[in-house]
Amino acid sequence: MMDQKQALLDKIRAYEFAAVELNLFLDTHPGNQRAVNDFNAYAAQIAALKQQYERIYGPLINFGFGSGSKCPWQWINEPWPWDVVNEG
Amino acid sequence: MAYEDYQEQPEGQDSMQTQFPAQPNWQLARAYVLDQPYARVFSPEEALHHGTLFADLVMPYRMRCQEGLQ
Numbered sequence: 001m002m003d004q005k006q007a008l009l010d011k012i013r014a015y016e017f018a019a020v021e022l023n024l025f026l027d028t029h030p031g032n033q034r035a036v037n038d039f040n041a042y043a044a045q046i047a048a049l050k051q052q053y054e055r056i057y058g059p060l061i062n063f064g065f066g067s068g069s070k071c072p073w074q075w076i077n078e079p080w081p082w083d084v085v086n087e088g
Numbered sequence: 089m090a091y092e093d094y095q096e097q098p099e100g101q102d103s104m105q106t107q108f109p110a111q112p113n114w115q116l117a118r119a120y121v122l123d124q125p126y127a128r129v130f131s132p133e134e135a136l137h138h139g140t141l142f143a144d145l146v147m148p149y150r151m152r153c154q155e156g157l158q
Contacts, residue, residue, distance in 0.1 A: 011133075018132035021141035025126065035126050042132065 008053050009084055012060075015046045 022039040029035060050065040058074045059067075060081050069075065079085075128143035135141040 014132035014136040017136045018130075018141055021135060025124070025141070029124070029126065032126050038129070 005053075005057050006084060008049065008057075009081065012046065012049045012053065015042050015049060018042050019046060 019039060019042040022035055022042065026032065026035050026039060047065065050060055051067055054060055054064055054067045058077055059069060062075050124142070124144070129135075130138060130141055130143060138146050140146060
């Protein structure tokens, strides 16, 4: 259970890093169609991964990524997303 | 000092160039950055591991002893 949660968080981190790298590349190469395509694909993937994470494990940030909160309020449930320890 | 002061002066005149090395055709250091191609792109997982999305930018610092050098 925790391994899958960790794996999903790691995947979100990896895709976000790739998106930032493409962000920086595109800042200086704005006409590169392939880079734009890859950026858009990663951005969509990140949004889907975050919604998947929140659906299963609760909010990643206080406002969430579109999935809202169940009652009782889920944001105060531990561990915080940044406190999930990678034991791998 | 104005930029013009560094331009070539007619022979025989005192020149500010005498403050530079004796070879008058030498130029000061120039910095350059090559245009980066969109090529050799890692997967997101590999990119996070290497610290860059681009294989061409992987330039890890290594201890010399790890490479068998002295």
